[in-house]
Amino acid sequence: MSSDHNDEGRRDFLMVAAGSFAAVGAAGALWPLVDQMNPDASAKALASIEVDLSPIKEGQAVTVMWRGKPIFIRKRTAEEIKEAVSADSTDMRDPQVDGERAQKPEWLVLIGICTHLGCIPRGQSTGDVQGDFGGWFCPCHGSHYDTSGRIRKGPAPTNLEVPPYAFISDTKIKIG
Amino acid sequence: MSDHSSSYVPSNGFTRWLDERLPIIRLMYDSFIVFPTPRNLNYLWTFGGILTFCLMAQIITGIVIAMHFVPHGDHAFASVEHLMRDVNWGDLIRYTHAVGASMFFAAAYIHLFRGLYYGSYKSPREIIWIFGVVILLLMIITAFMGYSLVWGQMSFWAVTVITNLFTAIPIVGESITQWIWGGYSVGDPTLNRLFSLHYLFPFIIAALVGLHIWALHVVGSNNPTGVEVKTKSDTIPFFPFYVIKDGFMVVVFMLLFSWFVFYAPNYLGHSDNFIEANPLQTPPHIVPEWYFLPFYAILRAIPDKLFGVIAMVAAIVVLFVIPWLDTSKIKSVSKRPLFMPFFWLFVITCLALGYLGAKAPEGYFLLASQLFTAYYFIFFIVIMPVIGLIETPKELPDSITEAVEGKSGKEGASS
Amino acid sequence: MNSILKNTFLKNTWKLVSLLTAMIVGTVLFAGSALAAGGTGPEVKRQEWSFGGFNGQYDKAQLQRGFGVYKEVCASCHGLKLLSYRNLVQKGGPEFSKEQALAIAKEATVIDGVDEDGEPKERPGKLSDRFQGPFKNETEARSANNGAYPPDFSVLAKARTIHRHVPWYTEPYWWAYDMVTAYEEKGSDYIYALLTGYGTAPKGEVMGDGMNYNKYFPGHQIAMANPLTDDAVEYTDGTATTAEQHAKDVTAFMAWASEPHLNARKNLGKRVQIYLLIFALLLFLAKKSVWARLKH
16 A cells, blocks of 8 residues: 555656646746747847938938937037026926937937837928927827927927937947 | 536636636636546657657747748848857757758658558548548648748759649649749749748648647547556546656657757758759759658659659558558557568568659669559558458457456456 | 468468578579679768767868868858848857957848939848849859859758668668768768869870869769869868868868857757657656556
8 A cells, every 4th residue: 555655646746846847847948939039149230320411411310210210310409508597497298308309419310110009209300290399299199399309399208219320420429 | 528517617706707718727727637547558649749849949049041042032041050050049940940850750651651550540540540541641842842942953843844734734833833933933922922822831730730630639548458448547647647658758869969950961952952942954854852862762763754754653642541441440550460571561662762752763762662652552542442351450458447457357467 | 262272371471471581582582693893982981070970060160261262262152041140149169259240241241221312232241131142143153163063051961961871672781870870961061072083084085174073973074173172271189280270171171161050059958858758758657657557
């Protein structure tokens, strides 16, 4: 009788051990199948771009692609800078001072994607609707951004994001 | 076996509620838990489970690869290389799929020869067998289409050669071939449709596997003695006995599988397929993947274009009718001493044809392929019907229980 | 059919079958030995590769030397279009530093976008760029190379193979041998043999215009002149700069280019195999213990 009990215990142990092994193996095999959908090595390698700012005139904006997203680069006029700085103390949904958002006051670099649901706000070309605050206006659900790209009116929860960038010379920036 | 009453008892309110509306747990319980299975199945019977694993592995890795593959002549080869080089785990996923095709066929052929040896195609299992042959046929087509998608030299010229087989059809051959190509030669439209169908077919195979198993569960498994189940003592429940046995063999199979994937992923492939497809240059030797070699040998054994194609197709089609070609009621070859040598000669024939399929069809190699091709068909068309009529089989045990435990007199000694 | 006849037939079945088998095997044996003599050129010798077999891994220093040979000697004709400069940095490869790789990339001119006039704009290469080939297209390559097309190196080491010159009936043995020893370096062995296989044409061989004699090249006439000589490329790590060593190193580099994740794959393979072995053992014991129940 007791040897029967031993057998049963041994059997249970083996079944549990085999079951756990199977579970670990299945999880291990699942991970590559999930991870393969992440950005691949060639996509990651494209992570940074250099942009020459010299052809951009004051008051003009250009759009460049970075990681498949539009990057808004605007050379702001003195007036626009003044407007942005003077609004620093106003009550905003996502309070941020203009100095935090622009490394050099005349250059504003933003990811041109509305933080609401991913549309591209208008306001890059002359003649575009720029919204109530002279910055950008998102046509999808009516978000208004000011000349610092901060959300001032509409459903967007946060300001237009500033990508990581650095000046590598006076007229050249590296994004990413 | 024909006991259709279910012993499933829902254990709680939810399963009771579900059982009255959709008795899916009952179906699973009856089919894979308590299902009465002959107690004497040997390890060759685990290949059904192994094949299920293979099909699932191919479908899963295939869906993943389709996320990265570009079915266009200019991009197909590069997109496969992109998968191998840049996509996270891409090389392993692709090698698993490529090696997986070979593993699938290896397991399928063992499964098929097990069925042949133990007479699993005989009454009452004809339908199971026929579905099995249909599955094999679809596997062949699917594997061929998958191989073509890589768009290397071997892919491209394999498609060219195989689609050109259709031109052997009198009168309409040319039009059929152009219809398959979607043009006047193998090109982008061809590649696109091959991709579409390569994605579709595995799901048709999966559905047919369902029917294959359904039919199996109506009449029950055959077993090495070939004596049908008579009493309850002849069977054991599928779970845990065969679940654990199949599971063990699946893991052993994975060991072999992973050896190829990790250490010799290109061993089963052909170096020419790493050269991008070039419609202006044919490789010096066109060789199909190893699992097609026997059929390829039969095709080339016959010097006539049309009859070569007919022979190759007939080599598979003949399998459909063997339940009626075999006149013997005795299932297992082990009980048929007269038939046994012919059976093993048939096994040797298939291996030899596989070898010859890789050789240039010249001189004695051609002669040998012709002899073996002849035997391939003689085995089915002459030997199977004739031997069943004239042989004296060995004595069969009265039951599976007797075969396992010995005659009741010897029962004490063997248990 | 009466029983005497049946028994005679039964007794003779085995004899009949063995006779038939012997006949077939005999003819094929004879045929095989006659055919095995055919084939082009001498048998390619197998080399010892650091990345060969079960434990094989690339030798980083060798890949760096090999890249040097590629860059100095081969790159003027042979492209590497499936690779990017960043690959030179990645683990399991030559593992150049980011600065070294960037310096290599910058030597290349890449066409990227258009200028204000819509003309293609040029810039120095970046790590994320593909290797820039020596020719704009196949036509240019052919016209510069006496009509021959120098193949791209990206997967070349997997796109070539060798054949053993063995009697046909031992072939299945060698297939099994190659499988068990995980022999995947046929292409590398061929490339090494080709690079070291130049020589003077034997008497009677009529050489085509601009062709060179190579005993391992199919047909023996190759458009590429012997590319490697002693001291062709400088090594900084003290390795002998013989032509053979150059050939070996550049072949290793090509093997890596064609299979860049080999190191990681073989390492993971060991862990997977150990896992599966233990799992199989557990299941075997569990199976035995479950089936032991039946005997009671």
